[in-house]
Amino acid sequence: MLGLLEIFVLVLTLALSFIIFVPLTGVLVRFRANYNPKGLQLDSEGNAQPHTGPVITSYFAMFKRVYQIEGWSGLYKGLMPTLLSTLFVTAIILLFMDTPSPSHGKYVAPNTSILGTLFYSILMMLLSLPTSVITYRSITTPLRLPYLNPAKSLRVLLTPTERRKPWILYLTPGLLAASVLHILIVVLFLGPIRRLLVPPLETGAFEKISFWRLGVYIVVMIAATIVLSPLEVVAVRLALQRNHASADYNSISQEINADADEQEAEFAGNEEDVIGLRSETDPYLGLLDCGKRMIDEEGVFSLYRAWWITLLGVLGSVASAI
Template identity: 50%
Template sequence: MAVNLVFALTLVGSLAISLAITVPLTGALIRVRANFNPKSIQLDEEGNASAHTGPVITGFFGMLRRVKKIEGWGGLYKGIMPALIETAILTILIGIVLNSDAIRYGGREPDTGVLGSLFYATVALILGLPGVVITYRSITTPYKLAFFRPLHALRVLLTPTERRRPWTIYKTPGLLFARFLHIAYKVGILGLLKSLLLPRMLVDEEGKIVNVSPYKLAIFICISVFSTSILCPLDVISAKLAIQRNHAAPEYNSVNQEVENDDVIPEEYAEYSGSSEDVIGLRNEKDPYVGLYDCFKRVVDEEGWQALYRVWWLTAIAGLGSVLS
């Protein structure tokens, strides 16, 4: 009993420390990628040139400083409640449904080969998509959400259509497909290549890689780094699509962001902190992306191809980390 209690306290403590570090970093990453940062000069509907006046932030650390300045510590930890709920659910499922020992080893998915892992990841994607949408929106919303009023938060983050018919979230144009392409490439293609090139790679007690050809390891590392050119744009597109709310009102496009919020008018972070600007800019709510390719094309046309590679280095580091996983 004492051992179990110590283990439980250690687990809770490690999870708390992990969330305290990762939530602000994840929030900054999502904001950078979701930020609408068009080229300085654009043409309006009448063909006249107009200068962009919104925030121009494309750097990861610059976004962290901007969030702290405008929204304070509360802004840095926007999205922590969905993260807490997701972590608690996953921990319980891993500990009870799968195997209590799995928690000690990071809660990895069952080792069922490439196809099994792809199936596992696809099921996890489908089940977790609403949580991803809520997390992304709670991070990027300009409104101040109470940590312990989930129903009020959902009224702010979701449209009446999405609350009445939650499955509408799955119809967000291009979102599910973009995230599936991400896991299909990462789990399917990279997983298959790793199983062929590094079938029995091990790391000894001293942290040295053993039982592997250095040439094959170098090839797979190059492939992982090159994969950044594919995975990072999918991450950027997913972030931009996830914050688009589905609205079924006939006078608006079906994916239009909602104009009215069901008489829920929460306080904005900018008003709370005395700032006159929001952390990030968003596209005109009456002109949403209508699919994955449409999002890709508009980002390139409106913001430049560099926008698809925001914080690419973090994607590259994650790819290198997957080599040893």
């Protein structure tokens, strides 16, 4: 059991991480989600129409735009689902995992075998995937969501089909594949390379570090960004793609109910939306289809939005490896 001091430190650490990382994560999600096609789009009658959404070319430009349109409340969109999901995962770790001091991160697994780490990472991903979907959607919605009314928020963020069948979130085309592939690369490829090139050292043994191996490891981490960054960008796009009516559900009534729920909410911005989202009438069909369409419609660099954040994440593991 944790003592009072450990609980206080844990709460303080989580609070500081929310204050700092919720706005940064929200800007990242919006930057990667913003739909910015290169060419003309076709309307319902087949006529070419220029794209009218915002053109944001950098992470910091997106930060400025969010603040200008929605203010501080816009920067802290997604706070409540992030808080609830973090508390839920932390409670599971404290109660069921042999991890005395859980850290805030995506794949922070106990020090165990490769298969044990893989099982742990996939389990935590499956537990957190629905809350990740809700968090991403709460960040990107142009509507103002109440902090203390989760039922109303879920009516806006989820389609009637998703509320009726919550497990359908796991069947969102390509989303589970992108998440699992990310884990496989991190655990089965980067993990063994880390153990081989930068084995854990005892305290005070800094002089024993092989700097040429450390250099090779850093180069490998940089190369891994080429694969991991597109997976993270695609995962954001797919998580925002809502699952509409199934074959045994009335699609017309679903659309009416969804519109009624959204009309009850106020817009967070005064004049315009922060980002533009791709039309749900022409959804991505899966992981590869999403990547291909992003390249065709928005250019290959759309897959590398804020790639340097992915790079900082993988390089951060260098410090924890020594």
